[in-house]
Amino acid sequence: MRVLLVSPGFHGYHASIAAALTARDHQVATHVYDDNGGPAGRVWHQLRHQLPHKLGAGRHRGLEREATERAVTAVARARPEAVVVVKGDTLGDEFWTAIAGLPRVTWLYDEVRRTRWTTERLAGIGPIATYSALDDVDFDAAELDTRHLPLAFDHRLVPGPTSRRSADITFIGARYPSREHTLALLRDADVPVRAYGRDWSSHPVDRLRTWRIGTPDLPAGRDLARSAAYDVMAASAATLNLHGDQDGFTMRTFEAAGVGGVELLDRDDTEGLYEAGTEVLTWNTPEELVELCRRAVADASWADGIRRAGRARTLAEHTFDHRVAVLEGAWDTA
Known part of the structure; x- marks a missing residue:
């Protein structure tokens, strides 16, 4: 299937998920929804968004809107047959509308209390996988389509254990x-x-x-x-x-x-x-x-x-x- 992976850039874990999907014979397109566009973009992001937040200005809704627009464009470009979303809490309703009706799943690697998700909002996005066993229980009680899914190791990144040792x-x-x-x-x-x-x-x-x-x-x-x-x-x-x-x-x-x-x-x-x-x-x-x-x-x-x-x-x-x-x-x- 053509699979669109929509993920934050956090430590490059999207590449590990994409490789695992590819190993299962899917054609994978990846959209990193918080990609700020290289070193210059990261500096601009720090000045435009993170510094005001540090100074108490709250989160920048324009940033969320821009991320949502880019994600919607990625859906149109990829024409996926299935979508895997990682976290996704900063993506607006337009994105979720764009993937409505497609086979999809959202994987949460944080407790929901640490994100902008609420149980009510999660009810409208489709199947959920969460690394939190306690959240899985709460989601099940709220009659969401949920499963507990722990995080993982990328065995492709390092071929084998090292023989070098330090005392640290x-x-x-x-x-x-x-x-x-x-x-x-x-x-x-x-x-x-x-x-x-x-x-x-x-x-x-x-x-x-x-x-x-x-x-x-x-x-x-x-x-x-x-x-x-x-x-x-x-x-x-x-x-x-x-x-x-x-x-x-x-x-x-x-x-x-x-x-x-x-x-x-x-x-x-x-x-x-x-x-x-x-x-x-x-x-x-x-x-x-x-x-x-x-x-x-x-x-x-x-x-x-x-x-x-x-x-x-x-x-x-x-x-x-x-x-x-x-x-x-x-x-x-x-």
């Missing part, structure tokens, strides 16, 4: 107070920790991009492309996956295990996804985390067993190919 405990992702507290705790316990991302980096460009002057007192690197992030996780003594106030499991859950990393997961409700202690490592207290980090650095044989088991489970059950098969089944009922 790494974290790759946005900087939030709870995450900074965890990394500072490890630093203070003399655990070799390193964070990656624009929010952590002391580089002047990153401070400008994140509208800040200071930087946390932690070893840190700049943003990593997704393939480079996979390499860092695989080479680390262990890598942190920090959720906080989320009930869905992040993409990192499947990526860290999938690349053959030793994953340190801040929750223990992994039943049905991974076996705690064998395929991933879970912790609840700072003391448990410090002990696991120290063992991961010191006991390579034990850590390698975790790496092998986590990767094997991921490749068997948690790739984008597995998830796309569910999406494909969902649009059959549209």
Whole structure:
């Protein structure tokens, strides 16, 4: 079928979904609805939209209107036989009207409370897949066409685990107070920790991009492309996956295990996804985390067993190919 994938550009995950759809013999056209048009466009976007928002001006409805118009044009150009939408909460009614009647499914990778969606608005868009088990229950109670669909690992991006190893405990992702507290705790316990991302980096460009002057007192690197992030996780003594106030499991859950990393997961409700202690490592207290980090650095044989088991489970059950098969089944009922 001709499939139109309509997705945000977030870390290039649309390319992973498109590759999985293509592997199922679909002809895939991709529209990135928040593409700002290269470096110059991103600078203009920062000045026109993000800076006013930082200064309290609220969201720019013109931005949503422009994104919707581009998405409607993409539908007309692609003439799809099915549509997969990722998130899509900033797209207006004109877009959803444009795909009405087509087999379609929308995949939400955030809790609905973090988006501009409401249950009432979701009722009109067709089948839904959500990474949030709690949202899936609520959607079902509201009689929406819903299914729980966790996130995934792109096994095509990295062909295999690396043989390189470092002593670092790494974290790759946005900087939030709870995450900074965890990394500072490890630093203070003399655990070799390193964070990656624009929010952590002391580089002047990153401070400008994140509208800040200071930087946390932690070893840190700049943003990593997704393939480079996979390499860092695989080479680390262990890598942190920090959720906080989320009930869905992040993409990192499947990526860290999938690349053959030793994953340190801040929750223990992994039943049905991974076996705690064998395929991933879970912790609840700072003391448990410090002990696991120290063992991961010191006991390579034990850590390698975790790496092998986590990767094997991921490749068997948690790739984008597995998830796309569910999406494909969902649009059959549209």
